[in-house]
Amino acid sequence: MPDHRLRHESEETMNIPKTSKTTSRHSTPDAKRRTLLKSALLPAGAAVASLPLANIASAQSRTLKIGIVSPISGPAAAFGETAEFTHKAMQKLFAKGLTVGGKTYTVELLLRDGQSTVNRSTAVASELMTRERVDMLLSDAGETPIGAGQMANVNGTPFVSTMMPSDALLGVRGGPDAFSNKGKPWNFHFMFNAGDIGAVQQALWDNLLDKTNRKVGTWYVDAPASRGFADPQHGFSSTFKSRKLTEVPGGFFKLETDDFSNQVSLFKRENAEILNGFVFAPHFATFWRQAAQAGYKPNIVTMAGAFLFPSGLDALGDRGDGMSTEMFWSPRLPYTSSLTGQTPQQIANEWEQATGRQWTSVLGYAHAIYEAGFAALKASGDPKDKSAVQAALMKLKVDTVVGTLDWTGGDVKGLAKIPLAGGQWRKAKTGKFKYDLLVTHNKTAPNYPIEAETKLLTELT
Numbered sequence: 001m002p003d004h005r006l007r008h009e010s011e012e013t014m015n016i017p018k019t020s021k022t023t024s025r026h027s028t029p030d031a032k033r034r035t036l037l038k039s040a041l042l043p044a045g046a047a048v049a050s051l052p053l054a055n056i057a058s059a060q061s062r063t064l065k066i067g068i069v070s071p072i073s074g075p076a077a078a079f080g081e082t083a084e085f086t087h088k089a090m091q092k093l094f095a096k097g098l099t100v101g102g103k104t105y106t107v108e109l110l111l112r113d114g115q116s117t118v119n120r121s122t123a124v125a126s127e128l129m130t131r132e133r134v135d136m137l138l139s140d141a142g143e144t145p146i147g148a149g150q151m152a153n154v155n156g157t158p159f160v161s162t163m164m165p166s167d168a169l170l171g172v173r174g175g176p177d178a179f180s181n182k183g184k185p186w187n188f189h190f191m192f193n194a195g196d197i198g199a200v201q202q203a204l205w206d207n208l209l210d211k212t213n214r215k216v217g218t219w220y221v222d223a224p225a226s227r228g229f230a231d232p233q234h235g236f237s238s239t240f241k242s243r244k245l246t247e248v249p250g251g252f253f254k255l256e257t258d259d260f261s262n263q264v265s266l267f268k269r270e271n272a273e274i275l276n277g278f279v280f281a282p283h284f285a286t287f288w289r290q291a292a293q294a295g296y297k298p299n300i301v302t303m304a305g306a307f308l309f310p311s312g313l314d315a316l317g318d319r320g321d322g323m324s325t326e327m328f329w330s331p332r333l334p335y336t337s338s339l340t341g342q343t344p345q346q347i348a349n350e351w352e353q354a355t356g357r358q359w360t361s362v363l364g365y366a367h368a369i370y371e372a373g374f375a376a377l378k379a380s381g382d383p384k385d386k387s388a389v390q391a392a393l394m395k396l397k398v399d400t401v402v403g404t405l406d407w408t409g410g411d412v413k414g415l416a417k418i419p420l421a422g423g424q425w426r427k428a429k430t431g432k433f434k435y436d437l438l439v440t441h442n443k444t445a446p447n448y449p450i451e452a453e454t455k456l457l458t459e460l461t
Contacts, residue, residue, distance in 0.1 A: 003391050062398040063106045064098060066373065067128030069139045069148065070366070074116025075255055075280050076142065078309040079163055079362055083140060085351060086366040087111045087170055093339060098374065100383050110134065114141050118224070122147030129155045135383060136160070136376075138369040140362060142225050149179070149187035158389045159187045160372045162365050166415050170226025176412045185414030188372070188393045190405050192418050194228040196444070197326045198236040201276065201302045202243060202323050203441050204422040204454045209243070211456060212299055216240060217272030219250030219263050219279065221305075226252070226278040229304055236276055248272045253283075260287040261294070268296040278304040281312030288316055299456045300324070310358035311423050313435045316365040320435055324424040325440060329364035329402055332449055337401045338371045344401050359435045364402045371400040403447070421444035424454050 004455045070083035087109060094107035110132060114121030121141060125148030128134045137157055139145060142164035146299060150173065152159035169189060173179040179187070220226045230252070237247050248270040249264040264287065267275065275298040279287070284306035291297070307325035308311050314324070333350035342350075347367060348359035372393075377383040379392040394413065397406040397436045422441035428434060438451040 003035060007448050027167055061384060062103070063108055064136075064377065065108045065110060065132060065134040067125070067132060067134035067137045068109060068111045068187070068369075069114045069121050069137070069144045070127070070267055071121070071141045071143070072113040074114075075282065076116040078311060078360070080113075080116075080141060080280060081309070081357075081360060082313075082351065082363045082366040083111060085354060086187040086363075086370070089350075089367075090341075090370050098377065100378055101381050103161065105118070105383060114144050116141075116143070118143045118146050122151065126151055129157045130217050135386065136373050138373050139163075140366045140369055143223075145169055145187055145189055146224060147188075149173060152186040153181045155186075156386055156390075157186060158373075158376065158386055158393060160369050160376075160393070161187060161189045162191055162369060164189070164191060164225050165197065165228045166393070166417070167193040167195065167231075167413075168236055169413065170415075171228060171231075172224050179415075180413040183413050184390075185394075186390060188396075188407055188414050188416070190368070190372070190402075190416040190418055192328070192344075192420055193234070194225075194231065194236070195234050195238065196420055197229065197304055198239060199303070200326045200416050200420045200422045200441060200444055202239060202245075202322070203275065203443065204302060204424070205243075205300060208300060208454060208456055209245075212273040213271060214274070215246050215248055215270060215272045216274040217248045217250055217263070217267035217270070217298070218277050219260075219277045220252050221279050222252040222254055226305075229278040243273075250277070257283070258289055259285055263287065264294045264296050265289050267291075267298070268294055273298055274300040274302070276302050279306050281306045281309060281315060284312065285315040288319060292319065297457075299458055301457065302337070304410065307425060308362070309360050310433065310435065310437075311360075321427050322423055322424060322455060322460045324422065324454060325437075327361065327421040327423040327437065327448065328418060329361040330421070330423075330437075330439065330448060331359055332439070332451075333364075333401070333403075333447055335399065335401050335403060335447075338369060338375060338398055339367075342401070347401060368400040368402045368405065372396065372398060372405050419447075421445040421448035422454075424452065426452065426460070 026397045066249045070080035071077055091109055098108050112124040121144040132243040137159040139161040140163050145161040170179050220230045240247050302324040307323045315319040331345040333344045349362055375398040376389050376392040376396055380388040382388050398410050407416050421439050423437045423439050425435045425437050428436045439448045440452050442448040442450055
């Protein structure tokens with residue numbers, strides 16, 4: 001597991017609020033005046049208090065409020081790039097409500113921006129749970145379950161999350177017992193471990209290592225998920241010795257850093273022919289420009305985070321050919337949405353037609369959180385009973401566009417695992433997009449069809 005620094009960081013950064021400072025749109029002075037005016041205009045003899053309150057209570061009992069938190073802005077905004085698109089699709093899907101146990105419920109979907117920070121995502125999640133009193137919380141954001149997951153346990157709110165390695169999440173949440181609320185979790189998370197990513201990334205190198213000096217330059221953005229990847233016992237470097245790899249550690253850098261000359265100089269001096277770690281796309285684009293200026297030319301570049309998104313490759317111009325990464329979703333997967341009946345390819349096509357942007361791996365996960373959430377609401381028998389929804393999640397096994405989500409087993413209650421493949425970005429031969437992410441390793445996820453063989457950067461020029 002990640003070391004104690006993870007827990008220390010979470011204690012300093014979460015700052016979980018008891019109540020939100022954000023003013024609700026329903027509690028403004030204007031709204032209060034309108035309520036008083038309506039009461040004043042009631043016919044004489046009407047039950048001024050009881051009648052409106054009864055109607056409101058009836059409406060609330062048939063309204064399902066679902067809160068969604070995503071990093072729509074900030075340095076990790078690429079992870080929330082598809083949130084608004086998926087939100088609109090789900091609003092359309094549930095425009096006529098959701099029927100459970102013979103009752104039809106109005107569905108209200110409340111999307112909030114976590115702004116790529118633990119504090120902000122925790123604050124908006126708290127607002128959704130304590131002020132909006134949502135029936136369920138969903139999140140496609142890596143940092144959200146750090147604070148919001150604890151809040152869900154305190155408030156008894158069903159919460160489905162993804163996009164953070166499970167071992168890193170357990171580390172910042174105080175271990176398996178704390179995460180799972182002693183076996184009765186309210187936070188249900190699906191992802192993979194940092195070690196799984198490292199294993200897939202290094203498997204991409206298997207047919208290339210004998211062509212290199214086996215020196216690996218590593219560097220990491222200073223963020224909770226990244227500390228899981230950097231953990232010496234469970235992270236990327238934990239298996240370097242077994243593969244006869246020598247690490248050249250570049251350490252951590254702050255989120256706001258825009259000068260990587262120290263790392264470039266170190267990796268060039270030590271002749272690190274392989275580059276590995278976890279950084280966001282803007283960080284790598286800056287690093288890659290500075291590396292070119294300094295004449296540093298690694299032969300394998302495999303980064304977590306930076307190469308998950310087409311925008312990250314586009315920022316590299318002609319020097320993006322051959323970047324490699326883990327793959328946790330692809331339009332070519334043979335799955336079907338439990339909500340819409342769409343295939344991954346159909347969802348990707350719809351995204352590209354609506355936005356003009358290339359498909360991205362997080363698209364599948366932004367969709368799957370709704371699949372899991374609504375499957376539990378339906379299975380509960382009473383979606384307004386949070387304990388019933390929690391029980392449904394603990395027994396949930398559902399096929400989604402990212403694969404089967406299964407919370408019925410596993411060593412830690414509330415965690416479900418997703419298999420990973422590996423891929424390499426190549427210059428596209430056809431179509432309007434510059435690069436294609438092709439599957440080059442699928443031994444850990446055979447449902448991904450192999451599309452190419454991993455190549456050294458020098459073999460692609």
